[in-house]
Amino acid sequence: DAGVTQSPTHLIKTRGQQVTLRCSPKSGHDTVSWYQQALGQGPQFIFQYYEEEERQRGNFPDRFSGHQFPNYSSELNVNALLLGDSALYLCASSLGGPGADTQYFGPGTRLTVL
């Protein structure tokens, strides 16, 4: 049973650039959520996708956008990168939209902005 997968594992970008991170949910799951984890902190909710639409959004600027595809996989896009965007980006999947109980996380993508 395939778990949540994310790519790439690590990424280095410079300020002002744009980045795309990818996530494939756990087999059978239809909902994908994205979180940002800064060093020494707990993950912070960015947004959630269900039925190819953004359902919930956290306190992140419009520079953060996403997409969900018909096969339930998802992308997170960040434009005009800032140094403060350096973090571990986590994807989590669940079943049944915003009302789901448990979210299962992937290994994350470590983004470094120079």
Next chain:
Amino acid sequence: DQQVKQNSPSLSVQEGRISILNCDYTNSMFDYFLWYKKYPAEGPTFLISISSIKDKNEDGRFTVFLNKSAKHLSLHIVPSQPGDSAVYFCAASAHAGGTSYGKLTFGQGTILTVHP
């Protein structure tokens, strides 16, 4: 606005003894609580959860207790093993709507070290 707080940054326990990790929350809309374990360079791994209609849930060595009146939950690990050494996060969500609907709100984490 830290709605979920883990006030102990670290905890050190001897192998075989009990580990107790604590978590406090402020948002009354939270009705589902989870504990995750995280090793370095890995994503959080789901451990155990509890709904607000219960006050205790057990799964093997792990037990979560919920005190709704105090807005407090705790994770007990008995007996503790060296492989339990990791960062533990509590998280909360709300099913009744509002700004916490559909998302997990995490605490800052507690580093557990179990010594052989």
